[in-house]
Amino acid sequence: MDTASALMGFGLLILFVAPVGYMVYNQSFQEKKRAKKLAFLVQQQGFKLDETENINGLSLGLDKTARKFFLIKSGSDAKLKTIDLEQDTKIELLKTNEDGASISNLDEVREISLQMKNTDGGVKKLIFYAEEEDPVTQKTERLDNAIKWQKNLQKYSRS
Numbered sequence: 001m002d003t004a005s006a007l008m009g010f011g012l013l014i015l016f017v018a019p020v021g022y023m024v025y026n027q028s029f030q031e032k033k034r035a036k037k038l039a040f041l042v043q044q045q046g047f048k049l050d051e052t053e054n055i056n057g058l059s060l061g062l063d064k065t066a067r068k069f070f071l072i073k074s075g076s077d078a079k080l081k082t083i084d085l086e087q088d089t090k091i092e093l094l095k096t097n098e099d100g101a102s103i104s105n106l107d108e109v110r111e112i113s114l115q116m117k118n119t120d121g122g123v124k125k126l127i128f129y130a131e132e133e134d135p136v137t138q139k140t141e142r143l144d145n146a147i148k149w150q151k152n153l154q155k156y157s158r159s
Contacts, residue, residue, distance in 0.1 A: 034059045038072045041080040067156045085157040087118040093150045
């Protein structure tokens with residue numbers, strides 16, 4: 001009886017833990033695959049990544065000498081996007097509420113993003129947190145990532 005109960009308990013443990021383990025493994029595999037794809041595509045264009053990071057479905061990279069910022073999104077339509085930091089004049093951190101107004105109270109923030117304005121008048125937006133898609137528990141972590149990348153990009157931009 002004790003052996004049968006132990007085996008049943010062990011079987012149930014595996015039944016519930018295995019899917020979680022698989023999800024963690026699969027997510028890690030996808031991030032590594034996306035990071036390798038980013039490095040390969042950047043190297044193909046003749047640039048070198050000095051700094052990289054995987055953040056919520058994005059792989060970000062920075063070539064400090066060429067002053068280029070690279071990003072690739074997850075998914076089947078993942079294409080390399082290149083942002084020339086010499087063209088971008090202003091990089092702002094935006095924390096907006098549900099009405100789209102800029103706010104500072106973190107509890108009311110619905111979206112955290114970096115907005116890059118270039119000399120041509122074009123605006124590019126990189127979203128780090130969107131309340132509809134991301135867990136509320138990651139809001140502070142994603143804000144810290146956005147601040148870090150804002151500082152890095154400003155350091156190498158023309159402004």
